[in-house]
Amino acid sequence: MTPESNASGTLHVYVAFDWGEQIRLDQAERQIPASRQELPRRRRTPPSFTYRPPPLHLVLEPVSVELPELGTVKAVAGLTIFDFGAVSLALRLPFDLPLTALVHLAGALADPSTLVQKARTLLEPLYGQLLAAIDDPCWQSDLSEEYFVFQLSPSDRHLEKETTSLAGLVHLEGDPLSASEVAEALRLQLSYSPDDIFIADWGAAVLIDRACEETLQAVEFANLQLLELRHIDNRLDKSLADAAQAIEPWTRSRLPFWRIHGRKLRVLGELKVEAYALFERTGNALKLVGDPYLARVYRLVATRFHLDTWEENIQRKLEVAESVYQVVSDQASHFRAEFLEVVVVLLIVIEIVLAFVH
Numbered sequence: 001m002t003p004e005s006n007a008s009g010t011l012h013v014y015v016a017f018d019w020g021e022q023i024r025l026d027q028a029e030r031q032i033p034a035s036r037q038e039l040p041r042r043r044r045t046p047p048s049f050t051y052r053p054p055p056l057h058l059v060l061e062p063v064s065v066e067l068p069e070l071g072t073v074k075a076v077a078g079l080t081i082f083d084f085g086a087v088s089l090a091l092r093l094p095f096d097l098p099l100t101a102l103v104h105l106a107g108a109l110a111d112p113s114t115l116v117q118k119a120r121t122l123l124e125p126l127y128g129q130l131l132a133a134i135d136d137p138c139w140q141s142d143l144s145e146e147y148f149v150f151q152l153s154p155s156d157r158h159l160e161k162e163t164t165s166l167a168g169l170v171h172l173e174g175d176p177l178s179a180s181e182v183a184e185a186l187r188l189q190l191s192y193s194p195d196d197i198f199i200a201d202w203g204a205a206v207l208i209d210r211a212c213e214e215t216l217q218a219v220e221f222a223n224l225q226l227l228e229l230r231h232i233d234n235r236l237d238k239s240l241a242d243a244a245q246a247i248e249p250w251t252r253s254r255l256p257f258w259r260i261h262g263r264k265l266r267v268l269g270e271l272k273v274e275a276y277a278l279f280e281r282t283g284n285a286l287k288l289v290g291d292p293y294l295a296r297v298y299r300l301v302a303t304r305f306h307l308d309t310w311e312e313n314i315q316r317k318l319e320v321a322e323s324v325y326q327v328v329s330d331q332a333s334h335f336r337a338e339f340l341e342v343v344v345v346l347l348i349v350i351e352i353v354l355a356f357v358h
Contacts, residue, residue, distance in 0.1 A: 012149040020134040107174020145227035170201035
């Protein structure tokens with residue numbers, strides 16, 4: 001491909017946030033002009049491929065976005081709101097650039113802080129409007145998950161021969177890559193027909209296809225799952241650190257039986273319930289049964305995100321939390337028993353003293 005040749009298509013930007021423990025969709029639907037989102041289908045897509053429960057989708061006003069190589073572009077914007085407390089902002093930016101310029105744009109997207117801040121500013125009024133419908137609202141300023149999909153037309157299928165450039169796009173790397181890194185970047189890819197191809201990496205993907213909404217939404221949902229796993233992992237780290245401070249030898253306390261452990265026990269117990277409920281809600285939200293290709297798309301992206309590793313780490317931390325919970329509970333029981341023993345001894349002493357007095 002000559003440097004003067006252009007690649008045209010759409011840059012899909014997904015920015016996910018966690019707004020709270022749960023969003024009551026029925027109440028939110030009454031507060032904002034949103035509708036239930038049903039997944040688009042091709043002829044091959046079975047009815048079993050769906051969201052349960054269907055999330056809310058809100059079409060937003062076009063957003064002006066300034067990016068290197070593109071300048072200021074009007075992006076089509078939409079927000080998807082899920083019952084498990086997460087939201088995903090989707091921006092669609094058209095591009096028509098030389099392939100080298102598109103790779104430079106990908107390199108600039110490796111630092112998405114400007115886009116994330118713009119997304120946060122855009123959604124803050126809506127978050128305030130929906131506070132009443134959010135259980136335990138907590139929008140953390142440092143927690144977000146971004147993903148980029150460079151969608152090209154099937155007429156650009158010849159671009160798959162430009163392996164170095166494709167690797168730069170999915171790696172979000174504007175500088176040249178080694179041959180081994182190019183091979184790793186392009187290692188995981190799928191094709192359903194001779195005219196389409198899907199290549200995914202940790203930070204971005206290249207999709208050569210048309211009418212591919214269901215593929216894009218499978219990618220968007222995997223990005224949401226990564227966000228939720230990071231969220232619960234952060235919660236576990238904080239709760240385990242707090243709980244560890246509660247496990248101290250009773251000799252370090254002058255009056256150990258006066259210590260209160262109820263709150264820490266409740267926090268650990270609630271966190272365990274929340275983690276398992278999150279697994280249940282996110283695992284059941286998107287049903288891919290019956291569509292092998294979309295299931296492979298999801299598994300490919302999940303592999304790049306290391307979702308299995310995240311879940312295993314969280315499971316291990318939950319096991320540690322359960323052990324800590326048991327230790328703190330046993331310690332609290334010991335303190336209570338010790339306190340009762342002291343009370344009994346004091347009562348006996350008082351009775352003996354009173355007996356001598358009388």
